[in-house]
Amino acid sequence: MALQRPKGTQDHLPGGSPKLSLDVSASAFRHVTDIAQRVLERAGAAFIATPIFEEAELVTRGVGGSTDIVRKEMFRVYYAGDHGGFVLRPEGTAGIVRAYIQNGLKQMPSPLKLWTHGPIFRAENVQKGRLRQFHQVDYEVIGSSDALVDAETIWLMVEVVRELGLSGVGVKLGSIGDPADRETYNGYLRGVFAPHVEQLSDDSRDRLTRNPMRILDSKSATDQGLIAELAVRPMLDFLGEDAAGHFGQVRAYLDAWGVAYEVDPSIVRGLDYYRRTAWELHHANIGAKSALGGGGRYDGLAAELGGPQTPGIGWAFGIERILIALEAEGIELPPSPGPLIYIAALDAEYVGLAAKAALSLRSQVRAEFGYKPQKPGNAFREGERRGAVYTALIGSDEAATDTLAVKHLGTGEQESVRLEELAGFLTPDS
Incomplete structure (x- = not known):
């Protein structure tokens, strides 16, 4: 029998190949990254490329030990004499911040805007738009905590998908506050869920001790039903004065620029390094799992990785998810150019x-x-x-x-x- 590609991966095929859909078209991928490059580099972003594998400790410390990524979804890298000390990157931000610290990029003009694209690896349950090797466009701004930077970062994500021709997209905007706000909220959540611990999934029972906010991000229908039944208050109710003021400034800029968004109190984001502003980009026509990507502020990440305290914010979207949305809207991409x-x-x-x-x-x-x-x-x-x-x-x-x-x-x-x-x-x- 002929060998097959691994489950959860795709071949990206040249134009004219049989049975070609957008999410396996090499030219469609190139089109998305070309548009992203044009929009982001016009805003002053420089391209960066980091290894597709990193030390496992980088991901554990950066992404968070309580996340599904670290606990269930990492691909470990083994070679002679090694025992899995490296992992294929499950997201891009931690590696970029590591590169910023290690290579002294603080000496460059601040805030430093960076962008990249490439493969990401997670051992997920395979379904349409959810692969074990997928691809992202990633944009990061390092060195500023200004709400104006947050707003511009969100605007750029919207601008990339607008340039691609997508119309059925919307921003869901929230805030997860400062560390002290999160600690207060986690205390509230422990009090709410502790009497009902037997009704929680095994994962959420573990999160109740480690990081209760992760319960709100649970994929378990039972957990989500309990959250609704208990009428759990949102993180936005627990924002401190500084975080609330920052969130208001971000909203004011987006309002002034005509960026449509919906304040969504349920926005949590799946990675532990986020602070304050958090958002997701959704598409109305690609089913229940409508998220194309998302982002947020991560002011504590550089220090967590051993560098100086350095604010940052960024986003990523899945290229495959974007192409599914383009196909859903019937958007035809430019044909692959032939020879002159x-x-x-x-x-x-x-x-x-x-x-x-x-x-x-x-x-x-x-x-x-x-x-x-x-x-x-x-x-x-x-x-x-x-x-x-x-x-x-x-x-x-x-x-x-x-x-x-x-x-x-x-x-x-x-x-x-x-x-x-x-x-x-x-x-x-x-």
């Missing part, structure tokens, strides 16, 4: 000339050639199949006069072009 010209030889002795002509153009345009001689009709059909704008032929007459017979496949116009003039003919404005 396809060059074919009519006889075997001229195949080398066709190759030489194509190679001479590649410093300026995408040019392809046929590796075997072709009849004119077959050459034109092959050029169309590849998405070329022009097809050029070289036969005995063209070889004798150092020319090519160049046909525009859209208009059908054909003319003879000298080899040394071909680049100028194809790119007249350059």
Whole structure:
């Protein structure tokens, strides 16, 4: 039997592949990252790339030992002489903050805006849009606690999906306060849930001791039913004066800029490093699991990783989730560009000339050639199949006069072009 790819992974296929949906299209992935790059770099973000595996301690300390990611979903990396001290990254922020500390990026202009994209690994139950290897676009701002930075960060996430053409999206905005606020809230939650501990799932019983806020993020229907039955008060009710003022400033900026959002008291976020502002981006047409991504402020993360106290905020969205939403809205992405010209030889002795002509153009345009001689009709059909704008032929007459017979496949116009003039003919404005 032929080998298969691992469960929960996908092959990203070239355009024109059979049974191609957006979430397995390599060109669709490229389109999303190109749009993100354009929007984020116009805002001053610089690209960063970190390893796809990190020390397990980085994830445990950064993400939080009480999270499902650390307790259930990490892929450990083993090699000769090692005993699983590394993990495939289950999210991007901790690695970026580690790189910021380790490489002295504090010396760069502050706040420092960074963005990246790449694979993320979690041992999740596989379903549509939930994979074990998935891909994210990630944006981080390190070095400022200003509410204006929060608002701009949210605006940029909305702007990326707007540039992609999505309309059925909405921001759910909340705040999880400062550490003291969270401690007060966790005390309240322990008091609420302790009398009903037998009704909680095994995971939530453990969270009741470690971090009760995680109960609110439980995937158990029984837990969620109990939360509703007990009418558990939201974190927003426990914000201190500073955190409440910060949240109000963020909202004021978003209101002034016309960014639509819904205040959602249930926003908790699944990672322990968050502080104050937290939000999720949802899409109305992709089912119950409608979150495309989310973000929040993480002012305590750098210190938790052994660096100086440094504020930060960021977001990530799943590229596969974005592509599912694009497909749900019927948005057609730009087709994969083909070569500007396809060059074919009519006889075997001229195949080398066709190759030489194509190679001479590649410093300026995408040019392809046929590796075997072709009849004119077959050459034109092959050029169309590849998405070329022009097809050029070289036969005995063209070889004798150092020319090519160049046909525009859209208009059908054909003319003879000298080899040394071909680049100028194809790119007249350059």
